[in-house]
Amino acid sequence: MSDAKNIQSVKGTRDFYPDDMRLRNWIADTWREVSLRNGFEEYDAPIFEYLDLFTIKSGDEIAAQLFSFTDRGGRSLAIRPEITPSLARMVNARINALPRPIKWFSVPRLCRAENPQRGRLREFFQWNVDVIGSDDVLADAECIYTAVDFLRQVGLTPDDVVVRIGSRPLVVHKLRQLGVAEAAMDQALVALDRRPKISAEAFAEQCAKAGLSDEQVGAICEFLDVPETDSLQQVAAVEGMDGDRNAILQLRTHLEAMGVWPYCRFDWHIVRGLAYYTGIVYEVFDAAGSLRAVAGGGRYDNLVEVLGGPKIGATGFGMGDVVLAILLKDKDKLPHTAGRLDYFVIDDRECPLSLVLQVVSEIRKRGGQADFSYKRQNTGKQLKEANRRGAAAAVIVRGAGKPIGIKNLANGNQTDQPLEDFLSLLDKTR
Incomplete structure (x- = not known):
């Protein structure tokens, strides 16, 4: 019996x-x-960082999802579960040299020790878009606009997706009015964030752990469950938060001017579970509500300061590839991404291999995608291989000094011409 192990890929x-x-x-x-x-510049950061970077301000939820380890020097490290703390660290390192506002984006590979399920894996790619150095709600609007700009480009309409916008200060203000202690605030917000995703019993248990009474839970849920049509009137009735109220109203004005408000609506259930959020927050969902959030983000004005820098305005979002791909498939919006070659070079078996290799090389030097068969077989079999490889055309090489055949594999039309004329045409179209 063989001792070879059938090693599978890691779950998730x-x-x-x-x-x-x-x-x-x-x-x-x-x-x-x-x-x-939309004017953003790309950056990246190490795939692992010091553990403290992710535990200082991200909260218990992220801390529980870390793949962490100790290196040979005894230092506690973690594979990045998100890139926002790395972004804040990078900005802080060059805070005086970077022109503001800083508009950066990244497409990092992230890892979280989660329980894999539909729409959630342990390893995934995420689009991060951030504006740092502006307290203006216009920065929040531009981030939301950029997310919607992508959704529109891939063919998703307001009938397919919705951006649900909430206000963390609004919910915190209401919790304070209800007498929730500051020490319990983060835990209470995490419970409220999880409410739509868990059972009523699990929600009640989490609220109890946060120290909320039944009366407080009932009052905050009544506040959050207000219909969207009454959401702005509800904000207007809350005393002591004029600045946050104005930001909410200005955000809608900006998004209407940008032409993306049809994708958006206010929803005070959206509070986001990460502890570093400080202002407007939002999540993107499929309109039917059958999937996890496609994207999520908000304002995090304290994160750079927590890492030793100045207090500086910051806002941004992340969009993962896993749920997005499921949504695009469900909506029949995935592109046709079959492999494709420009040319597949074949021979008529009387042509020396050296000439085939020369023609392939000349096409490639001119920027064409070209390949050939390793097998010396008849023309018909080579044409079948060309079709299987998704080639647009076959280049039939017959021998030195003889014209080549160019066969369009979509319609079957074929023309003959000198090799030099074919290569000259490629030169002109480079």
């Missing part, structure tokens, strides 16, 4: 075969295209 991770890789690249390329179009 993915192998990217060529078809999968083409989809992954299409998503990432579209993220980059939209980011650059």
